[in-house]
Amino acid sequence: MVEIESLKKWIELYGEKVTENKEHLNQLDSDIGDGDHGSNLTRGAAAVKEKVSESEYENLSDFFKDIGMTLVSKVGGASGPLYGSAFISMAKQAKESDDLAVLLEAGLDGIQKRGKAEAGEKTMVDEWIPVVEALKENNLTNKVIEDSLQKTKDMKATKGRASYLGDRSIGHIDPGAQSSAYLFESLLEAGVLNG
């Protein structure tokens, strides 16, 4: 069972991490994309912060829905609808469950429904899948997060903008996997799991 307060903390930390690492995310995206992933998410993070800090939430679903809608309407690009769909899907799931593993699994499902990416295509999905697995088994650690991230390096992108590079996408970390790693690191730091 998760508390809204700690979730707020989570999302706040995530926003901070993305903002601090804006240039790094842009750089990763420059290497295999168009260099805007950090700028996109920073814009989204600022909007989410404003939205969430202004509101009182009675239930998880409204909280996730606000985040999802804000991301969808502020981020743009590929990552906007994907992260947005994750949170909107979590909002739906939150009406039935408050188990974090279940919620994040619904989030992953939202991303995959929208973006059609499977494991191994070098997208954010490659960060989400192992994390959701670990959560289910109750052993999400920074190592899991970091290992999955590093694994995207050897993958060849077959979805999204990086797929235009073909083999040349190999050797680079996927920017969306990196921003997802920040999301899950923040989850650990915010202590949501201990809640």
Place this chain on the structure above:
Amino acid sequence: MVEIESLKKWIELYGEKVTENKEHLNQLDSDIGDGDHGSNLTRGAAAVKEKVSESEYENLSDFFKDIGMTLVSKVGGASGPLYGSAFISMAKQAKESDDLAVLLEAGLDGIQKRGKAEAGEKTMVDEWIPVVEALKENNLTNKVIEDSLQKTKDMKATKGRASYLGDRSIGHIDPGAQSSAYLFESLLEAGVLNG
């Protein structure tokens, strides 16, 4: 009295000098103009060479007229009509005189009628005036040519493109004076005066 053969030599040498020094003329023109004086005259020299080498001349006037018309129709820019007018004016004068000083004085007159520049305005005129003077006194030397050229350095341009620079035109040799210096150096080298 001048011979057409030596004049042909003169014009040939002039064309060679301009062509060899194309970059230098462009550089002088870059400093205080638009950097094309060498390219303009090289284009003219090639056309004059073709025209003159194809033709047999019975009289001076036709020879000068061909050169003048060719320059007018091939050079463009400010220097095209000015050099062109010089030779066309010499062609007119050649119907009455074959004295080189008289001819070149007519040439200078053609330039000034067209371009309205007086002495001291930092134009080709500042090379022509002292040369014509020297020719009249029968003492044209490379020193006269070089000295007049160097004097344009301290002048402030008040005609042509260089005038936009105002005081900043000071300290640079005028490109049209430089190309005119080549014209007169060639005159000496071709031995027209000894003719």
Place this chain on the structure above:
Amino acid sequence: MKKIMNNPGRIVDEMLDGMAFAYDSIVERIPETKVIHRKHEKNGKVGLVSGGGSGHEPAHAGFVGKGMLSSAVAGQVFTSPTPDQVLEGIKAADEGEGVFLVIKNYTGDVLNFDMAKDLAELEDIEVESVVVDDDIAVEDSTFTAGKRGVAGTVLVHKILGAAAEEGYSLKELKDLADKVVANLASIGLSLKPATNPEVGKPGFELAADEIEFGIGIHGEPGYRREKLQPSKDLAAELVNQLKKEQNWSAGDSYALLVNGMGATPLMEQFVFMNDVKKLLSEKEGLELSFRKVGDYMTSIDMAGVSVTLLKLEDPKWIEYLNAPVDVIGW
């Protein structure tokens, strides 16, 4: 980065305001949105909406007006607009007969426009769409996001715009769009990368004597780098790629667009057109029934050109390409 701008974060807003002010007889900006809408009065025709990341000016807002787009939705530079913005564009364009979306094939655009379509249908606006994927530099396989949408999109706008103006139904527009896109192929090259104002440095690097074939309009990688070479050789390379893709027969009728990338002087574009002409018209014997040269689908300040060929399957398309329009950038 040397750019005429104030705040990179506000560059799109200020651009849209400048555009709406300068051409207020043709377009207006819908307040509080990133939508440029035509002033042309509504007369019960299908609305045509396009858009995408900014930085491709005059695309897409420059094609809004009588005879072309009803509205254009601008995203941040090189970033797809969001679904709520696209929805605003759709709502403005709707004249009761449905709205047709022209989407360039990028994951971001496809996802955002698709979400907008869902939203519009919730508001009872019928929506159809086509995804333009004319960039043959990219392989169209399951291992890529598919071919990218580039300059050929502008020809789609023009042809569909004229057809919509003529009164085509949503369904008819969809059929026409599918046919046009199937006959469309583009390919580009770059001499100098673009600098996204929000990023502040060039999207890639090219040596002083290097060019890249097959580059995308957001600086996506091309298929080969080579030394700078004469225009006629550059033209030959692009034309060869197009030839491999399309089945040319002498006498076939094509529309030809030579498109500048934003920082390529028109002088160079015309020289390039002259070389392309020699290859297509004199050597291959194609009938180039429609020709156009200029900046239509740019990539900010990239130097380079692209060539688009549209096989004119239906002679009516020539009419549509030549139909008069009242827009800023055609």
Place this chain on the structure above:
Amino acid sequence: MKKIMNNPGRIVDEMLDGMAFAYDSIVERIPETKVIHRKHEKNGKVGLVSGGGSGHEPAHAGFVGKGMLSSAVAGQVFTSPTPDQVLEGIKAADEGEGVFLVIKNYTGDVLNFDMAKDLAELEDIEVESVVVDDDIAVEDSTFTAGKRGVAGTVLVHKILGAAAEEGYSLKELKDLADKVVANLASIGLSLKPATNPEVGKPGFELAADEIEFGIGIHGEPGYRREKLQPSKDLAAELVNQLKKEQNWSAGDSYALLVNGMGATPLMEQFVFMNDVKKLLSEKEGLELSFRKVGDYMTSIDMAGVSVTLLKLEDPKWIEYLNAPVDVIGW
């Protein structure tokens, strides 16, 4: 130098061929000349001819066609065309009612066009002319060749073109031209110099954080260099210079042209327009009855913009500015 070209010495020829091919319904190249002539059939009106060095595309050939120029004469890059070429342009333009020349104020252009005028008169073609000198960055004194002719020239083409189309006599065109030129003022700035293909290196140097105010369209020096600054400050500087020159009163009617120098993305031009608007319209209260943004009088691949203001002394000028044309570049 990175340019799409073959032989720099043939760049103008190839450009003209490319242009005539691409737009053969509007223009033709007169064989063996550097003249682009409109295809519009002759109907006994005064012919309008302009031209100058190349490198300013779409000027001048891009303005040839119904409602604007009858012919445009192209010189080498940044070099005035020669009198024989101008004469060809005049002859092509002549419909029996005389020919009017629009000359930009540069020594070369003035001398060559004047010689052409003499030649045309020998062939019994009546010729009148105006010398456009709208660049207020240069002092108009006996110590200079006078103010330069820059982007405002395009508005002269447009207004005179519409008037000629309406049937103005040579004398009436001359009066109109003099009035328009007297009310015209332009000023520009540069972020990056142009490279003349025949020269091979930039015409001047600017540091990475430097801009120059008052630069000419051939890279002639401006009046001051400063650090790069926000668009609104750049706009304020140019607007202030124009204000010093023209006597503005709130409510006065002006035409406004924001002109790109060739390598300036439209995005930046629109942002700049937005800042100019705030100053002229919101602060000074001018009535901007006609507005236009884009590349009209460029300087090859220079990055920069210019602002042109034309005081609309006669409301008819607005009509002329808005009159339809069939040209490549308006």
